[in-house]
Amino acid sequence: MKILKKMIPCSKYLSESIVEGVCILCNSKNIIDDKCLDCGTSNIPLFYLERKVNIKKHILKMSFSLSDAQKEASSFFLSHYKNRSAAFLNAVCGSGKTEVMYETILCSLNSGEKPLIAIPRKEIVRELYYRLKNVFPNTVIKYLDGENHDDNADLILSTVHQLINYKDEFDLIILDEADAFPYANNDFLKRLVQKALKKNGILFKMSATEKEFIEDDRYTMNRRYHGRNLSMPIFYKMKSKYVTSSNEFKEILNTNRKVIIYVSSVHKAEELSDELGCECCTSKNARTDEIINSFKKNNDKLLVSTTILERGITIKNLDCIIYDASETVFTHQTIIQICGRVGRSYDDPFGNIYIFFEKNSFKFDLVKSYIKRMNES
Ligand SMILES: [Zn+2]
Structure with missing residues (x-):
């Protein structure tokens, strides 16, 4: 061990x-x-x-400014941080949750503390690492995924599981996607977070949806940071049972936009990506990071994925298809998260989501009413 x-x-x-x-x-x-x-x-x-703290001046370098809602949320968390009290950020996908925490993280670093951002899944830990490196240029950021160590790190990014190696270590833990698998309803992981936190440490939770009621003081951000609405998905009843060779969505692929097609299982993802001649992201594919990076940067227009890419990723000019949305792995929270993948930037504030389903379900009504509610408020 x-x-x-x-x-x-x-x-x-x-x-x-x-x-x-x-x-x-x-x-x-x-x-x-x-x-x-x-x-x-x-x-x-x-x-x-x-693990010694390196005393130095940390700086925050952002290439954009926060929206009014983000600024307000940011001072809400900064004041909770200063009062050493827990808080919860309930924010719609694409509203820029992580950015809200920058000031607090900076303050914690410059106070000689040990902050950590914990995320349920490791793909997202790495994505966040590359984002934060540019924002905190003076800070040594390390991510733990079982291979990397925390030597000399000022700021640590980690999956919740990796916290098993820490006790009374962190002054500030920011827990992203606090309602997500595998953290939600998992007492073991909740104990790991509490154990890694110092006795007087602060825990901030963030999430777009809320499966379990979170009691902490909360700040709700309904608007995406560019102020535009969330896209309402377009629903299609499938003409027949699921088949990979389906022509149902082929027309949608005739655009200049990038498209991720979500399917319910690793097997289906592999089959479909073979057929379409594109890459696929699944828990079984060790090259997932590489694939996402190349999808972002290159001209690859198409990607097949399981729900592994439900959260955290930001890709410009993106549309999403959920192909077999009736399957139980697509819960209404998962569908909402996927809807939040599109239209995340100023230059591309809209995007399309196409949902193909075999059987109608109450969960689709929940998705529609959530998006309507967020857009109206
Ligand atoms: Zn044990």
């Missing part, structure tokens, strides 16, 4: 991972025969090393 924190022998954790019936790694009390049933560890030696 690889321990990410550089550790010194510390009397507190001495050399055992299970102490007095509690797992030091994941805080579980679910222990039998000195083995933790939640994270699988048994009594292995642990050595914690202090």
